[in-house]
Amino acid sequence: MPSRPKSFSRRWRLAPILRFAYLAFFLLFVLVPIYWMFNTSIKPSDDYLAIPPVWFPDAPTLVHYEAALFAYRGLEGLINSLIISLSATVLSALLGTLMAYSLARYNTGGQHLSFWVLSQRFLPPVGIVLPLFLIYRNLGIHDTRFGLILAYTMFTLPVSVWMMFAYFRQMPKSMEEAALVDGWTRWQAFWRVAVPLAAPGIVAAAVFAFIACWTEFFFALVLTSRNAFTLPTVFRAFIGFQGAQYGEAAALAIVSLGPSIVLGVLAQKHLVRGLTLGAVRG
Structure with missing residues (x-):
């Protein structure tokens, strides 16, 4: 049975990595805005425009x-x-x-x-x-x-x-x-x-x-x-x-x-x- 070309084997191993990277990027693209919206909803007003941004508020509020x-x-x-x-x-x-x-x-x-x-x-x-x-x-x-x-x-x-x-x-x-x-x-x-x-x-x-x-x-x-x-x-x-x-x-x-x-x-x-x-x- 003839062996497969090295380029084919390399592409076959690379395909799952590319799929995983694409799915990870898409997931971040969807979830990060939702998290930021939730974060904004529970942090005090003084933290809205803080620099650097407040990713985890110290005093969450409802x-x-x-x-x-x-x-x-x-x-x-x-x-x-x-x-x-x-x-x-x-x-x-x-x-x-x-x-x-x-x-x-x-x-x-x-x-x-x-x-x-x-x-x-x-x-x-x-x-x-x-x-x-x-x-x-x-x-x-x-x-x-x-x-x-x-x-x-x-x-x-x-x-x-x-x-x-x-x-x-x-x-x-x-x-x-x-x-x-x-x-x-x-x-x-x-x-x-x-x-x-x-x-x-x-x-x-x-x-x-x-x-x-x-x-x-x-x-x-x-x-x-x-x-x-x-x-x-x-x-x-x-x-x-x-x-x-x-x-x-x-x-x-x-x-x-x-x-x-x-x-x-x-x-x-x-x-x-x-x-x-x-x-x-x-």
Whole structure:
């Protein structure tokens, strides 16, 4: 058996080292800003601009968390964001699944309706937010959770439909047809066969919808004021004419990471499977 060239053996030994170095660099790139944000949230105000930087505060404090959650109404914004984001995510996933199944199985609207649904996402928010504001004010739903849930559902539905449409389109019809032969109705075949098989894709679409709702700022800024404001709009209160409240902003940022991290951990298995099986393919 001929021996391998030395250059090939050298590259084979070098590949794991390069992969490890790349992963280590990427991990530092992600974790160092998060650590610095957490460090800023627990250190006294005098240490913000200290030279050299204070990486480990001598007297950690939680006063910034208390101020961000209560003095700046961050807790109220957090509750509003959870209610609005979860409600919009459920509606977007439910309506998106039904619409995508109809497009994929029955070719509803012909060949171009699915792309037309996605094209609604191409509209810049600044182009529709003023008419939406006027409509909301005339209907009396401005600065309400219901109004923002409606706007977020409209905002995330096109992407959810497109993701689920690609997922349903590549699923085989044989299992649903077998259920129909056994005497099941179309609804029973849909809920008991198609939906369980499409669960990873539904979870992937729901996670994307939740993140979009959770981090959305522009609609929340224009369509709310004092009652239904969300967590992202609270951050603007930390910047004023007399300076910036770095500790409070960092504390609220750490709090805002919690739901996204928990959701990512819980849905990791379904999310990875949903994406790799074609949930985002066109």
